[in-house]
Amino acid sequence: MMAVRTIEVRERVMARNDELAYEVRRRLTEARVPAFNLVSSPGSGKTLLLERTLERLGAELDIAVITGDVQTRNDAERLARWTDRLVQAVVTGGACHLDASQILNALDAIDLESTELLFIENVGNLVCPAVYDLGEALNVVALAVTEGEDKPLKYPVMFRKADLVLITKIDLLPHLDVRLETIADALARVMPQPAYLPVSARTGAGIDRWVAWLHQIRALTEPSDVRQQAV
Ligand SMILES: Nc1nc2c(ncn2[C@@H]2O[C@H](COP(=O)(O)OP(=O)(O)OP(=O)(O)O)[C@@H](O)[C@H]2O)c(=O)[nH]1
Numbered sequence: 001m002m003a004v005r006t007i008e009v010r011e012r013v014m015a016r017n018d019e020l021a022y023e024v025r026r027r028l029t030e031a032r033v034p035a036f037n038l039v040s041s042p043g044s045g046k047t048l049l050l051e052r053t054l055e056r057l058g059a060e061l062d063i064a065v066i067t068g069d070v071q072t073r074n075d076a077e078r079l080a081r082w083t084d085r086l087v088q089a090v091v092t093g094g095a096c097h098l099d100a101s102q103i104l105n106a107l108d109a110i111d112l113e114s115t116e117l118l119f120i121e122n123v124g125n126l127v128c129p130a131v132y133d134l135g136e137a138l139n140v141v142a143l144a145v146t147e148g149e150d151k152p153l154k155y156p157v158m159f160r161k162a163d164l165v166l167i168t169k170i171d172l173l174p175h176l177d178v179r180l181e182t183i184a185d186a187l188a189r190v191m192p193q194p195a196y197l198p199v200s201a202r203t204g205a206g207i208d209r210w211v212a213w214l215h216q217i218r219a220l221t222e223p224s225d226v227r228q229q230a231v
């Protein structure tokens with residue numbers, strides 16, 4: 001009896017989230033703002049990558065950022081150093097993911113007309129964020145080489161949904177028993193259209209290609225068209 005009730009509540013929560021995500025997507029599409037949902041395990045390098053991205057593109061493009069953390073506003077404070085715009089911190093107070101209602105609230109404080117890209121840094125977690133649509137156009141997963149080669153196979157849902165996987169911290173490869181080719185093979189087994197970029201936010205390796213990918217998305221009329229293109 002209890003088990004049945006739990007499923008019903010969960011379904012209602014998901015249905016409500018999907019309605020709100022629809023509204024987020026409608027607003028972003030209307031304002032022609034491509035939004036990226038950046039997800040990964042804790043500490044895979046999402047914030048440092050966004051810092052590098054703001055450093056590279058901040059003068060050229062109007063970029064809005066929403067960060068989600070279980071606790072603290074550390075990431076928002078780190079990112080605020082690289083932009084004049086308000087960086088919005090959502091503190092989930094325990095929840096292991098952002099949800100669409102939080103994004104909808106955050107959008108109220110963002111002037112979408114003057115925004116050219118929106119990054120949403122999700123809570124560091126490779127499982128929960130996969131099931132919550134935020135209304136984003138594209139999902140970007142960061143996978144650090146230090147996490148090992150088998151993570152795409154062990155946590156396939158997130159990788160299956162990914163439009164792009166950033167294989168991060170490649171500067172550490174010489175110190176590890178991890179091969180980039182093996183990670184790529186694992187991604188090819190779970191991603192319907194494998195697309196990945198090896199990067200290091202520390203050395204800057206691969207950042208040019210990441211920036212080029214972002215420009216390529218901006219040039220598309222429909223950001224989801226990127227699913228037809230290989231990186
Ligand atoms: N060597 C190396 N270290 C990195 C790189 N990117 C991030 N780091 C380090 O990894 C740690 C975690 O990086 P963050 O950017 O905070 O990772 P995150 O994914 O935002 O973490 P959460 O938001 O807590 O999930 C920090 O100490 C970074 O300096 C990289 O490319 N190379």
Ligand SMILES: [Mg+2]
Nearest residue numbers: 046047075121
């Ligand atoms: Mg972070």
